[in-house]
Amino acid sequence: MLKPQVMEQLKKIVGAENFATGAQELICYGYDATQMEFLPDCVVHPADANEVSQILKLANVEKFPVFPRGAGSGFTGGALPKGGGVVLVTTRMNKILRIDTDNLVAEVEPGVVTEQFQIEVEKLGLFYPPDPASLKFSTLGGNVAECAGGPRAVKYGVTKDFVMGLEVVVPTGEIIRTGGETVKGVVGYDLTKLLCGSEGTLGIITKIIFKLLPYPAAKKTMLTVFDSIDGAAQAVSTIIKGKIIPTTLEFMDHATLTCVDRRFNLGLPAEGRAVLLIEVDGDPDLIEKQAGAIHDLIQPLGLVQFRVAKNAAESEELWRVRRLVSPSLRDVNPDKFNEDIVVPRSKVPDVIRKIEVIQQRYDIPIVNFGHAGDGNIHVNIMIDKSQAGQEEKAHQAIKEVFQAALDLGGTMSGEHGVGLAKQPYIPLELSAEQIGVMQGIKRALDPNNILNPGKMFPA
């Protein structure tokens, strides 16, 4: 519990209207998309790096924890104030500071909503590709802190691939700049990359410099249906081997399709066992050729349907299939654990087969879909928490799914991070030595352990 004088000081730093201790505010800044809940002692909405710095300096003197929070859409509880303390919300730092069309860079504050940024750069013919499914509400600061990715990662990469520089308030309160806006730069350690995906444990990001691209001239969307999961998986590697890098290669397995079809009746062919949603972008002539080449490449792999969108409306219609996945899943079971393992692209069929075995062993439905183009599969373990033993079973199954991904040379999480939710599984992937090095970095930057404590590493 924070001392009243300390609360007063915090209130002074951010101003009374940006400081809250009411039960309603505490509740509303105590959850995120994990649906876990912890109550903070107070909530602050600082305006800029200067205020953030004062808060962190005070925290080091008074030894209270500070939990950075963007939109609270995280899937692993990174923003949750476990154990109490101060939630620091970035919503007010929501300005796009500049978009530089000469150098194709932009500078933003961390509270800007991802889609808002995309809309603004697109108005200038520019492109910020990272597209997490939460882009309409997640913040860019949260995206950097979690290194968010999306369907377009196959061709363009993830958030960190677009971060050139940062302004960061380090845990001890100093404001530093990392990186810059030049394409090259080798002076000192690459702190920018270290901060990407650091889940708010190493510093509070107060400005971000992003690299931008020219907006692609055109795109083409294809919906392809295969009669086997292997066919679809092979199609992924065949396309890439054919020297075509699509923008997206989204994959949905049979269980997923059944869910979607049951609710929305999409009229997919009955013999379909897996779907790939493929998109290519670039020069109109080139993508026309690519679409043809893709068809020829995957034709022999048990292709039972190949639909090409002729215009934006038809493309949206094809995407609808993918977008309907999430809302449909709950028909299977009310609760889900949504994991996001990654395996090398070519290993997608193997991991799907392994998951099938796990599903049978534990007798709980597991629905798989995701970004097959980069080997990132969303594994949804569907349970009914109200039934005794199901949650326990799910945890066992999750552990085996992670192990399966690791055995194939993959990782436990491609996008969602560790936070609180994946903490217990960390030792499956990282050795004691690796964890030791990481914790060493944390201690060096945050000697009093005040910034987002208790996250990432098991206590």
Place this chain on the structure above:
Amino acid sequence: MTKKNSPLERVEKELKKCVKCGACRANCPAFSAFQREPAVARGKVALAQHIMKGDITLDDGSYAAMSKCLLCGSCVEKCPNVVPTDEIVVAAREALAQQRGLTTFHQAVGRVVANRSLMNLGALAARILGPLFFRKVPATSGLRLRFPLPFLGGTRHIPQLAKKPFLKRHPEEIPGKPGQPRVAFFVGCMSNFVYTEIGEATLALLQHMGCTVVIPKLQNCCGLPAMSGGDINTVRELAEKNLAVLEACRADYVVTSCATCGGALHRLYPLVVGKRNPELAERLKALADKCIDTAVLLQKLGFNPEETGGGENLKVTYHDPCHLRTAGITKEPRRLLTATPGVQLVEMEGADKCCGLGGTFNVYHYDSSMKINAGKTAAIQATGADAVATGCPGCMMQLSDGLKQAGDKTKVIHTVQLLASKIRR
């Protein structure tokens, strides 16, 4: 521990559906105005969950949070789990009013924000607006909740009451052509007392289509403003009266030109009143099925705007009222407008965004309401349109207020007025 007999019990199942994903942050107008989590749908659902459990002290913060909702349904429309936050907020408001031993949430909020006109809503409105208003507008009309407005702030523009209410001008039944549908016209307070021209245009169009039009004199306020105040007893009373009156019309359709009334008849009556009175539920459902927006009915009957509409050279932009948009009605009005001679339809940016009125939200939080509206005004101005058309008199009032305060001369008009502009009355 669950509090017994709380109105929140009727939404207990719905409360569990929210997975706290945060998607509602993208389209909740209350959140866009306040930028704080308790104002977003997710926050209000979380608070309702805690109020339900009884583990939250009911201090002013709960009233303030629950007052920050426009009941626009935008969150419901986009929620991956279709959590009915509007319905949940109505239940929470009712629960909060009960906790303070008050009949309406307005009174409760009035105390919290120390706003006397809210505390004393009906009476004060009557006193200020004079005996005329008192005589003309029944005590249960939602208009009374809307009309203390000028006294909350100096700049507000409000429309005048009509000399003679629409319902007083017409017989109860106007026969049409044989073989054409029998239509009951649910006029709504705004078209009855303020924008009577909407009523006239609707009637003219229905007659043009040969419909037999029944305009029951005993129809009441739809009750949405009372609903927004968590005053469910009034809502139920109005719903039951309207149900009986409209059933007696033995009509094929119940038509409205007020998106808000349509929203009440179509969605909230069955949800809010129906859930508490299972015996009423079926009848309310039957009424909801018959209820139809004028533009949709016209389209269905094969109406051709060339016969009755247009005439001027007008650049028109269209605003989607939340209560039409969330019912999936966006194409019909546009199709009709496009087909109207002399009308050039230009889309504004964010036509689907809420105007900010939100029933009594505008009374609780006038500044925030106008903040939401500011984007709308700018979008309308950017089109360079001569007029903005829409399907809800509530939106019309709000859009006019915003435009007038910005010193803008863009006309605000109901879609049906454009469609009926050539019909002589």
